[in-house]
Amino acid sequence: MLLAQFQALWRARSLCWVMTRREISARYAGTAAGVLWAYVQPLLTVAAYYIVFDIVFAMRLGENAPTRAVGAFLIVGALPWMAFCDALARGMSSLVEAGGVLQKNALPPVLFPARSVLASMLVHGPLLLALALAYGPQHRYGVALVALPALVGLQFLLCLVLGYALAILMAALRDTAQVVGFMLSIGIFMSPVLFPMAMFPADWRWVLWLNPMTSLVLGYQSVLLQGLWPDAQVWLGVLAWLTVSAAALAVLLRRSRDQLVDWL
Template sequence: MTSALNELRALWRARSLVWVLTRREVAARHAGTALGVLWPYLQPLLTVAAYYLVFDLVFSMRLGLGAPTHSVGAFLIVGALPWMAFCDAVSRGMNSLIDASGLLQKNALPPVLFTARAVLASSLIYGPLLAVVGLAYGPLHRFQLPVVSVFALLGAQLMLSLTLGYLLAILAAALRDTVQLVGFLFSVGIYLSPILFPLSMFPEDWRWVLWLNPMTALVQGYQQVLLQGAWPSLSVWVVTLGWLAVLVLALNLLVARSRDQLVDWL
């Protein structure tokens, strides 16, 4: 675990620089646009608004028994928005070292700073949106106390995205095919998680496949909190911590083996 801990220490020591880089990253996304900072928020907002309009208002679709809510649009939003946040953060994190290759070749900066910049910039956009969704769903369960656990879920998702994003960034530096492969996995991943349908609707014999998606547990946690007003079940935290442990171990091994070759790969 020495390599992973060294990366964490480097990130903490350069936290002020990371914050400056993150703010510049967010500003660069809407530079030269008329709506400015509103642009990064519009796409996810319009997407979830379309879910509500089409499935709840136009078609009035309803889920069957065993679902945490009967409203299809409301169900989709709770799972789809965290999934979009996860995909955006991990994708940007995966490409962060390639995008910063020029700087890394000229400056002896820790590579993890650039992955953290990309992931945190994404979180500054999606984090407030997820918090707003939490407030919007509050009336469904009368703002019961478990709603505060949304922030713990957001924290766990941030850690998962940062760890996986950095792991994939190193792999992408060594093998560019990683970017195409992960893009494909993201496109099918939404079907291998309880986002479009409740977990109870998936065939029981094949339900284990859903747990291969690291976001399955967190999506369940969001659904339990926002749709049912309940605390996330123990399985949500056990599975999430299990995924984090596996990714940290893999990252520790990869960082140790790539330290001398990473800049050359870029």
């Protein structure tokens, strides 16, 4: 069932691309700057972190941190986290928003979460890759930067699978939006985004691995802050979350096969 969904998405990839472009255009229709507005919030956030923490207060982390500069540390974790939250939120609401279309047209439901997640990643993905220009010179653009596109691609895939699963749950139970919104609001405190992994109590570090972004954030920190290839635990953590998410999605697809359109 899961494989069939992604085969259908591949067959309709041209339609998905057209829908993605239209969604991006529709978000900023009527504005003078257009899609440039999508970059304003993350760029202002990044600038604020750098100015406040690195220039004004010149705050520094401990010896075991990936870097001493607090602002530089926050940027590397916060930007992927913002991309994750935006993609997940948009993917989660995609099926409910497209309910009328799905009731009238025999389109693969996977098209709509894929469109929303892809639209989000087309905005945030270039920003994540652009971090290489800011942090690369510190490590002389070492070979570890090759891992950056792989991390971005894995983040997109994880957001797509999770977003589709949450979209089905939201179609069945609208309370899903409130629960996920709350989890995302506290999730940043349960990941190494705001603090180095070494600062978290060793006996409780397993809690951080319950956050699907922990592995990816550690990967970004290794590549950009230390110029190192991500550890095996980073790749294994991402693959573990992809496996669990795909299994959950397969169950949801099987359970909702005959009822999804009615829920919408």
